[in-house]
Amino acid sequence: MNSKLGQGESHFTLHSGVTPATSVSLVERKGWGHPDTLADHLAEELSRAYSRWTLDNVGAILHHNFDKLALLGGRSEVLYGGGRMVDPVRVLVNGRATRKCGKEEIPVDDLIVGVVRTFFRERLPELHDHLRVELNVTTNSSPGAVYTSGDKPERTSWFAPSSANQLRERRTLIANDTSLGTGWAPYDVVETFVRSLADRFSTTNSFTDVRPWCGTDVKVMAMGEGDQVDVVLCVPQKSTHVPSRRAYLANCDDVLNECADLAKFELPDHEVTFRLNARDIPDRDELYMTYSGSSIESGDEGVVGRGNRVNGLITPLRPMNLEGANGKNPVYHVGKLYNIAARRIAERLHTMYGGYAEVHLVSATGQDLSRPWQTVVRMTNSEVNQHAVREVVEDVLSNFPALTDELVHGDLRLA
Numbered sequence: 001m002n003s004k005l006g007q008g009e010s011h012f013t014l015h016s017g018v019t020p021a022t023s024v025s026l027v028e029r030k031g032w033g034h035p036d037t038l039a040d041h042l043a044e045e046l047s048r049a050y051s052r053w054t055l056d057n058v059g060a061i062l063h064h065n066f067d068k069l070a071l072l073g074g075r076s077e078v079l080y081g082g083g084r085m086v087d088p089v090r091v092l093v094n095g096r097a098t099r100k101c102g103k104e105e106i107p108v109d110d111l112i113v114g115v116v117r118t119f120f121r122e123r124l125p126e127l128h129d130h131l132r133v134e135l136n137v138t139t140n141s142s143p144g145a146v147y148t149s150g151d152k153p154e155r156t157s158w159f160a161p162s163s164a165n166q167l168r169e170r171r172t173l174i175a176n177d178t179s180l181g182t183g184w185a186p187y188d189v190v191e192t193f194v195r196s197l198a199d200r201f202s203t204t205n206s207f208t209d210v211r212p213w214c215g216t217d218v219k220v221m222a223m224g225e226g227d228q229v230d231v232v233l234c235v236p237q238k239s240t241h242v243p244s245r246r247a248y249l250a251n252c253d254d255v256l257n258e259c260a261d262l263a264k265f266e267l268p269d270h271e272v273t274f275r276l277n278a279r280d281i282p283d284r285d286e287l288y289m290t291y292s293g294s295s296i297e298s299g300d301e302g303v304v305g306r307g308n309r310v311n312g313l314i315t316p317l318r319p320m321n322l323e324g325a326n327g328k329n330p331v332y333h334v335g336k337l338y339n340i341a342a343r344r345i346a347e348r349l350h351t352m353y354g355g356y357a358e359v360h361l362v363s364a365t366g367q368d369l370s371r372p373w374q375t376v377v378r379m380t381n382s383e384v385n386q387h388a389v390r391e392v393v394e395d396v397l398s399n400f401p402a403l404t405d406e407l408v409h410g411d412l413r414l415a
Helices: 035-058 108-123 189-202 245-266 334-353 386-397 400-409
Strands: 011-015 025-030 070-072 075-079 082-087 089-097 131-138 180-185 219-225 228-234 271-276 301-303 357-362 374-379
Touching: 011 386, 025 189, 035 070, 035 089, 035 108, 035 301, 035 400, 089 108, 108 131, 180 334, 189 219, 189 228, 189 245, 228 245, 245 271, 334 357, 334 374, 334 386, 334 400, 374 386
Parallel strands: 011 374, 089 131, 228 271
Antiparallel strands: 025 219, 070 089, 070 301, 075 082, 180 357, 219 228, 357 374
């Protein structure tokens, strides 16, 4: 099957009746206040805000990427019942963004700073006044511009188009890179539990609403085999709401009781053990206690792509790749779109046939976005119809414009 651009072939491979790689669950999730999750979510919010602004004012999503964003930890002091910031958190916004389209000036710097401050005001309000935003945003085009006969190569206008109509993606969507998207379905019960557990302590809900001491820099690691599940988790406490060591330890008991209750509900047929804040040494007052609820306040760093994958988990015994999807352009960046698409294809195939489904989409740079160079589908069910599977793949891949709209205007959250 030839690609529409005539620049290469698109191959489809289906393996049915396969055996999953492992029956062991090894899974991690980083909560909403973890520095890597903060970096991921902030980069994605910058992309969303930039995309919405350019759509509203220019009529198209202009070229940009913020997927190299990094957070550098500040310095804090905590004490029972109090705390303060000593040095600010540094927000390094690295990437590229179009600053001008025709006569329209895009207020890139103001837009970025506004989004960063709003993000921290909502996510970690204690740090809102303790940020230093450092902008490293260029308009340099990717390699490939060769100057001949004094003519200016078309590629140099990617980040300075004369109008939205000059954007190549208005004519055809092509892959920006040679890269890989990976997805699988379904979660097993341990993976589902880990996600629930991390979100229980790091998002707004009935537990955290009445426990202002509960910080959001949560991490959960679990190992499951047979009916045994062992969990190590970290849940910080906010120092201004913890008046004493005794109060801290009582709060830890509260967290462990909640863990046990959730395990009884979600893993009734498993024996689950928990270790909380394993590095604590209470007798020396070395405790997971922070001023803001996140270690980003004190020395830790966060970088896009080091945290949860697009499906919200880190699963080394499952197929996965290292793409940092957050902050990438939602129109044609395969490192974002192919990971989402592969996951959705796998979910649909699981719904159709049951069992386990695994999908890999491999792009070739410059090739039609909807026609990956390689599509590999692996399923445990041996009774599958190749034509029906291929139809599912092609249906998902034909809907990238709708996926872009969902990313920009919907509530689809990566990581």
